[in-house]
Amino acid sequence: MDVTPDPDLVADRATASTGTAASITLDGIGKRYPDGTEAVRDLSLQVRAGELVVLIGPSGCGKSTVLRMINRLIEPTSGRVLLGDDDVTRVDPVTLRRRIGYVIQNVGLFPHQTVRANVATVPRLLGWSKERSRHRVDELLELVGLDPAQFGRRYPHELSGGQRQRVGVARALAADPVVLLMDEPFSAVDPIVRTRLQEEFLRLQAEVRKTIVLVTHDLDEAVRLGDRIAVLSEGGRLEQFDTPAAVLGEPASEFVRDFVGADRGIRRLAVTPVTRATLRPLTGDDGADLPRVRLGGSAYDALAVLLTSAADRAVVVDDGEPVGVLSRRQLLDLGGPEN
Numbered sequence: 642m643d644v645t646p647d648p649d650l651v652a653d654r655a656t657a658s659t660g661t662a663a664s665i666t667l668d669g670i671g672k673r674y675p676d677g678t679e680a681v682r683d684l685s686l687q688v689r690a691g692e693l694v695v696l697i698g699p700s701g702c703g704k705s706t707v708l709r710m711i712n713r714l715i716e717p718t719s720g721r722v723l724l725g726d727d728d729v730t731r732v733d734p735v736t737l738r739r740r741i742g743y744v745i746q747n748v749g750l751f752p753h754q755t756v757r758a759n760v761a762t763v764p765r766l767l768g769w770s771k772e773r774s775r776h777r778v779d780e781l782l783e784l785v786g787l788d789p790a791q792f793g794r795r796y797p798h799e800l801s802g803g804q805r806q807r808v809g810v811a812r813a814l815a816a817d818p819v820v821l822l823m824d825e826p827f828s829a830v831d832p833i834v835r836t837r838l839q840e841e842f843l844r845l846q847a848e849v850r851k852t853i854v855l856v857t858h859d860l861d862e863a864v865r866l867g868d869r870i871a872v873l874s875e876g877g878r879l880e881q882f883d884t885p886a887a888v889l890g891e892p893a894s895e896f897v898r899d900f901v902g903a904d905r906g907i908r909r910l911a912v913t914p915v916t917r918a919t920l921r922p923l924t925g926d927d928g929a930d931l932p933r934v935r936l937g938g939s940a941y942d943a944l945a946v947l948l949t950s951a952a953d954r955a956v957v958v959d960d961g962e963p964v965g966v967l968s969r970r971q972l973l974d975l976g977g978p979e980n
């Protein structure tokens with residue numbers, strides 16, 4: 642392995658090329674395999690710096706191919722990929738991959754290395770000093786909710802699936818990459834652990850604000866995690882690229898409508914907040930016996946409160962103060978089939 646003898650020099654260079662989040666521009670990218678399969682045809686989209694974009698679509702539509710063209714595990718046969726203003730095809734692929742964190746299903750941890758060594762993989766390749774690396778590993782394990790003293794010396798087989806997944810995320814963040822690519826990162830764990838990991842991951846992202854592209858099969862995951870969702874059909878065709886609420890509420894094509902399915906109304910409620918604009922003013926009839934829901938909470942939670950009470954409307958409160966009234970009918974309409 643080629644490790645440069647002057648670690649601090651390399652570390653400084655690495656810092657200059659990592660750290661801040663970069664936008665990703667896919668400019669007409671395509672991949673035609675040697676057997677003639679056109680996995681992706683002329684796909685263009687832009688992910689803003691610090692944004693989390695989810696790629697979703699049926700099996701074989703080209704999601705993983707798109708993701709791997711970003712870090713050049715797969716070489717595009719046409720088009721360009723830009724990180725910020727840099728064309729990735731002009732960067733040495735190994736250097737490029739050190740600037741890009743990559744998390745895959747089942748994590749791909751090195752089984753014969755401790756958690757600490759796994760997380761330190763990229764810092765080691767970058768020639769960081771032991772001290773700097775140790776400090777960074779401690780910081781990251783804490784960030785993903787694993788006590789370094791307890792877990793640092795364990796091997797991957799001594800962890801639960803969810804813990805392994807967190808180590809995978811810590812490893813991908815170790816060298817403070819400008820971009821994080823995640824391919825079905827939470828699909829190998831059971832649904833309860835998955836939901837918890839997703840929530841933790843959102844908290845983590847609020848803190849680190851990386852540019853993230855995440856591939857999933859799971860629409861609920863896409864809706865929960867994505868700032869925007871790119872719905873792809875065969876050949877990596879971009880059917881819609883918009884916020885979860887817009888994808889669920891205003892499917893751009895028959896394909897998207899079918900893909901998001903019949904229960905999109907319920908999903909939509911989960912991503913629609915109760916806002917002042919939807920409320921009617923309080924009147925003398927809106928007494929203390931009505932259930933209360935939170936301004937800014939999801940319409941789904943508000944409906945759940947109403948459905949478990951006999952009332953047809955709820956008082957909406959902001960910081961404990963009543964600010965208006967929301968009816969059951971309004972909420973049902975929000976999730977209704979024509980929306």
Ligand SMILES: Nc1ncnc2c1ncn2[C@@H]1O[C@H](COP(=O)(O)OP(=O)(O)OP(=O)(O)O)[C@@H](O)[C@H]1O
Nearest residue numbers: 674675676678680699700701702703704705706707
């Ligand atoms: N090396 C290869 N040679 C030929 N075709 C390939 C090769 N690798 C992938 N493909 C094809 O490219 C298409 C896109 O594959 P890709 O793995 O990107 O899809 P995907 O959307 O990630 O699928 P899944 O959701 O099932 O993981 C598929 O039709 C696949 O069969």
